[in-house]
Amino acid sequence: MQKILVANWKMNHSLKSANDFAKKFIPLVKDSRNKIIICPPFPLLPAMKENFFRTAILLGAQNAYFENSGAFTGETSPALLKDFCAHVIIGHSERRNIFSETDEIVNKKILLALENNLIPIVCIGESLEVREKNSAEKFLGSQLSNSLKNLNEPQISKIIIAYEPIWAIGTGKTASPQQAQETHAFVRNWLSKKYSLQLAQKIPILYGGSAKPENAKSLLSQKDIDGLLVGGASLDAELFAKIANC
Numbered sequence: 001m002q003k004i005l006v007a008n009w010k011m012n013h014s015l016k017s018a019n020d021f022a023k024k025f026i027p028l029v030k031d032s033r034n035k036i037i038i039c040p041p042f043p044l045l046p047a048m049k050e051n052f053f054r055t056a057i058l059l060g061a062q063n064a065y066f067e068n069s070g071a072f073t074g075e076t077s078p079a080l081l082k083d084f085c086a087h088v089i090i091g092h093s094e095r096r097n098i099f100s101e102t103d104e105i106v107n108k109k110i111l112l113a114l115e116n117n118l119i120p121i122v123c124i125g126e127s128l129e130v131r132e133k134n135s136a137e138k139f140l141g142s143q144l145s146n147s148l149k150n151l152n153e154p155q156i157s158k159i160i161i162a163y164e165p166i167w168a169i170g171t172g173k174t175a176s177p178q179q180a181q182e183t184h185a186f187v188r189n190w191l192s193k194k195y196s197l198q199l200a201q202k203i204p205i206l207y208g209g210s211a212k213p214e215n216a217k218s219l220l221s222q223k224d225i226d227g228l229l230v231g232g233a234s235l236d237a238e239l240f241a242k243i244a245n246c
C-alpha cells in the first residue's frame with residue numbers, strides 16, 4: 001500500500017544545500033510508489049517548487065497563520081502558501097512548546113488551511129511525563145477533540161494526522177513499532193467513534209519521532225501506521241531516499 005513520507009526540515013538547510021539535496025534526491029526516489037512530501041523553511045519553497053517540477057515529489061510548509069492577510073508581522077498566510085505547496089504541518093510540538101501554540105490556535109490554523117485547500121498535517125503527541133503517568137490516551141484524546149473542533153466530515157476527510165511522542169523527537173529514542181501501533185489504533189478508534197469507521201479508515205495517521213532507515217520498515221509494517229514524519233533523517237538525501245523507498 002502507498003505510504004506517506006514527510007520530510008520536516010525544521011530550521012535547517014541553505015539555498016545551496018537544499019538545491020544539492022534536490023539534485024541528489026530526485027533520481028534516488030524516481031521509482032518510489034510512496035507519496036513524498038518535503039517541508040522546507042518558507043524561503044526555500046519557490047526554489048524547491050522549481051526543483052521538483054515534473055516529479056511526483058510534493059511540497060508542504062511547516063506552519064501557516066490563522067488569518068489570510070493583514071498586520072501580522074512575521075507570519076505567513078495560507079492564502080499565499082497555496083501558490084507554492086499543497087500541504088502544511090500544523091501544531092508541531094515545537095510550535096506548541098516553544099511558540100506557545102494552544103489547541104485553540106491549532107484549530108483555527110487547521111480551519112483556515114482547509115479553506116485555502118491546503119492539506120493540514122496535524123501533529124499531536126504526549127510528553128514523557130504524561131506517558132509515565134499512563135495518561136497518554138487521555139491527553140491525546142483531548143488534543144484531538146480540541147484541535148479538530150468544528151471540523152465537519154468533508155473537512156476531516158482531507159486531513160493527515162501525525163502522532164509524534166515528544167519524548168521521541170530528536171532524541172534517538174523511537175517508540176517501538178508495537179507502542180506506536182497501539183497509539184495509532186487508539187487515534188483511529190477515536191476518529192471512528194467521533195465520525196465513522198469508514199472515515200477513520202481513510203485518514204492517514206503518520207508516526208514521527210526519530211524515524212530513520214533502520215526502523216522505517218518495521219514502523220511502516222504496522223496496521224495503523226500509514227506513513228512517517230521525519231525530522232533529522234530527512235535532511236540527508238540518501239537517508240531520506242532510503243525511507244521514502246520503503
Ligand code: PGA
Nearest residue numbers: 169170209210230231232
Ligand atoms: P526527528 O523529528 O525525526 O528528528 O525526531 C521528527 C519531527 O519533529 O517531526
